Amino acid sequence: MPHAADSGRPTMRDVAREAGVSQSLVSIIFRGAPGASDATRRRVQEVADRLGYVRDESARSLRSARSTNIGVVFQTRQPFHSEMLDGLYTATVGMPNRLILSAVSEARDEAVAIRDLVSYRCGALVLLGPRMPEEELIELGGTIPVVSVARRCPSAGVDWVVSDDAQGMGLALDHLVRLGHRHITFLSAPVSPGGREREHAFQDAAETRGLTDEVIIARGGMTEAEGVEAAERILSLPELPSAVIAFNDRCALGVLDVLVRAGVDVPGEVSLIGFDDSQIASRKPILLTSVRQDPMSLARFAAERAVQRMSPEGPASEPRGTILPVTLTIRATTGPAAG
Amino acid sequence: MPHAADSGRPTMRDVAREAGVSQSLVSIIFRGAPGASDATRRRVQEVADRLGYVRDESARSLRSARSTNIGVVFQTRQPFHSEMLDGLYTATVGMPNRLILSAVSEARDEAVAIRDLVSYRCGALVLLGPRMPEEELIELGGTIPVVSVARRCPSAGVDWVVSDDAQGMGLALDHLVRLGHRHITFLSAPVSPGGREREHAFQDAAETRGLTDEVIIARGGMTEAEGVEAAERILSLPELPSAVIAFNDRCALGVLDVLVRAGVDVPGEVSLIGFDDSQIASRKPILLTSVRQDPMSLARFAAERAVQRMSPEGPASEPRGTILPVTLTIRATTGPAAG
DNA sequence: CTGAAAGCGCTTACAG
DNA sequence: CTGAAAGCGCTTACAG
Structure with a gap:
């Protein structure tokens, strides 16, 4: 009598049956874990592609011992935030960590955006230009690893990275x-x-x-x-x-x-x-x-630090604040003083 | 020996124990389902707040019979997309449907963005200005309800909304x-x-x-x-x-x-x-x-249509394309022709 | 590699 | 309202 969650989406079980392997093996392959030959990996991957299999992130994330998702809070209407988003995606290409985005906009304040990310089992948060009071930022950092981008935070519990x-x-x-x-x-x-x-x-x-x-x-x-x-x-x-x-x-x-x-x-x-x-x-x-x-350097740093803090082997205490160097791009709006 | 997923985050079970009610009841309350008195709702909510309980979205989404998440694909660097994101958040305030964002950027193409949303069990997709070939859009619409915003799609399987x-x-x-x-x-x-x-x-x-x-x-x-x-x-x-x-x-x-x-x-x-x-x-x-x-009207329409398509009672066949009226905002860059 | 199993935190019916 | 139960689709150890 239970449900009918049957959306028709194939599951690992389907892939396993179709490929004639165990479900555990399919999991191993999709996690990139050791325990399968290259030939089997290829074969199973082909079957999965043929069936249109997409691993269920809710299930993976729920069952995994460690969360590897990086929650990102950004502001709509901030072009520089868009550039940092690009940077975060670029920085995490090839990494097992997924980015989960949560926007701050007119109808949605920072607290809601953060709560949303927590509910998706993010293992760490990257906050772009957070605007909350400092006490709240510090309190949040006590709950979950936080990397504050473009804002300093004088606490041993929050990482931050700013430009110099x-x-x-x-x-x-x-x-x-x-x-x-x-x-x-x-x-x-x-x-x-x-x-x-x-x-x-x-x-x-x-x-x-x-x-x-x-x-x-x-x-x-x-x-x-x-x-x-x-x-x-x-x-x-x-x-x-x-x-x-x-x-x-x-x-x-x-x-x-x-x-x-x-x-x-x-x-x-x-x-x-x-x-x-x-x-x-x-x-x-x-x-x-x-x-x-x-934005690329800020993003890369934030992503790397987030990953470090999530991993159990990560440096538990290290300088929390980082200041990245800047350069001056000289174009056409500056010239010799008049007179 | 299984795992140590213990992030320290309280669960429904914790809230139930602390409030002296059953876990089922807490679930009822958090879903806003009937079956609890107002007094109990308030009391349990207070306990949950005190414990800092946040409902686990991965678990909810995994177990729910129907997915109510709306996946949104947007492009970074498109200010108009940012405005529509604002509109989508505004349009879904108070609705049980959650928005899951997936960006298209330099390092991340549309196909990846969409696959990500599928993996998060979205029940429908809202695509802002999709750029994929029409065949792919139509194929996608056969898999999951799709609302294409700012692009028409001549198929009975894809909803779209554009300005006139x-x-x-x-x-x-x-x-x-x-x-x-x-x-x-x-x-x-x-x-x-x-x-x-x-x-x-x-x-x-x-x-x-x-x-x-x-x-x-x-x-x-x-x-x-x-x-x-x-x-x-x-x-x-x-x-x-x-x-x-x-x-x-x-x-x-x-x-x-x-x-x-x-x-x-x-x-x-x-x-x-x-x-x-x-x-x-x-x-x-x-x-x-x-x-x-x-952008607000486009967003509201897209959100409503997505919700309709996800729900089993929703109109299965109805006009799929909608053209919203526009207006002319006259400001300072237009004036009488010279001569 | 396989196979059987437990369990993440919920939702969902069901008997009381 | 309670309580016991099943199960979403995975991950994770474990014995073979």
Whole structure:
């Protein structure tokens, strides 16, 4: 009387029967475990393909002693998150670990996204730019291995990987100073993940270079719209800064749009630098000079660390925080200071 | 000797023991099935929350007679897909159906993305702008209920939902004609999902309005970069068209960037219309006139149809294709024809 | 390699 | 409501 879960999908049992082997052997083959000859592997694989067999992930995951799934929380509408997703998929090609995605969007907050991943037996979580309070992040890290990407976490229980904002700011400022700029405005986004760090990095870098009095920190943001507003405020000033560093590329794009339309020559009158070096930065005719955070490296690191933490042999205690180097991609929005 | 799957996560059994009820009852409560008083529901829920219980989705999904999971294939780097993801999450709030995401990216093709969803026991698939050959799409539809979004499929075995391109083109052309435009260029993207339909819609709409001789179909594309190239070709012509309709907003943005920088007055010299009315279209200072495809409506329809097809009582045969109406959002890139 | 077995955490009927 | 039971499709050890 029980059920009729019969979706018609073939099971391992079907493959085994059809190939004339035991079900255990099929399992061995699909897990890539030792215990089958190459010839048998090929034959069974062929039968499976012919039947259209797809291993049931729910059953595998339920029965497995260790979970090897990596849960990924990302935000829709964040192009940089999309690039990191690409990187995560690339980084896990050929690995037995599967990526389980969970999006944060208007109708779905981070807590729900995380709970969903837990319910799918993820062995570790990769959180892209998590926005939850720090206490919650730390608490979560006590439950399950967590890798926070693009946000630091001062706890021994949470791994994190960020780009080197201090280095990035140094590169940006050195580039500008070399071009003769001194009146430089940084458009900050203190409420975003990693926003405070980037602001401090700017302050420190300016100080080190003796620019403290000539430098301004102004309200920016992490979206194009906020960049637009910031640019409008800048245009209303009695004097334009000679260079602007934006919190990220999206903000820089908003600024650029407004400046170009206002007839401001970029970089003739104002130089502009973004952060991320996202796909759009390299696009003609934008050609934005930008501090390059490599989404691929961030993703690869996050995936590797997640896998390490899941495995029993993994390093249980090791530096939890990692800072990846950045580079400056110089394009067409920076040039010699006017005058 | 079996395993040590003990992740420490509490199970239904733990909740039952702690709450002093049977495991069956906890299951009833978590499924929202009848058979428990409100008071008991509250009490058990409290215990579950206290223990940090999260229902195991692998087990639920494995044991359930019918799968209610909706698998979603989307493309990273497609902002419109992100908007539809938001819509899908919004549309499924409060429904028992869960969304399982699977991305198509550089390192991961559509076939792999789909296979992954099958392995997670999805009861139906929602494919955003599928790019596979039509035969494969039809074959897939024979295996599992499929809803193709933004691409038609002439088969009784596949549901699809698209925006009304014919209506959209009509709205766009009427708007332009009313403003006095006759020399109108359409930037096409024939290889993209739904690309051919949109091109035909333009041709038909132009014909209906007696514009056949004054209208041009040129190479466009679905990315900003292709829009940039198209705009550069347009600028090299002896005479500018009086209006341009782009395949989508991304293409239109590339065009707009180039025109603005070339000192072309938009809409003074050239009017510009996009398709999608994506978030970025409404952004200052872009303010792109665009044919509005509502991602929310597309998503809601896709989710509802997927649920219908999964349920045994669902309409087994009904119109499979649905065309949703569009609107024209008029902003700042369209104006009276010059002269 | 085979074969029989246990069991992951649930859902699902069923008798009380 | 309870309680005992079967079983989803796998993984995992174990004796042969």
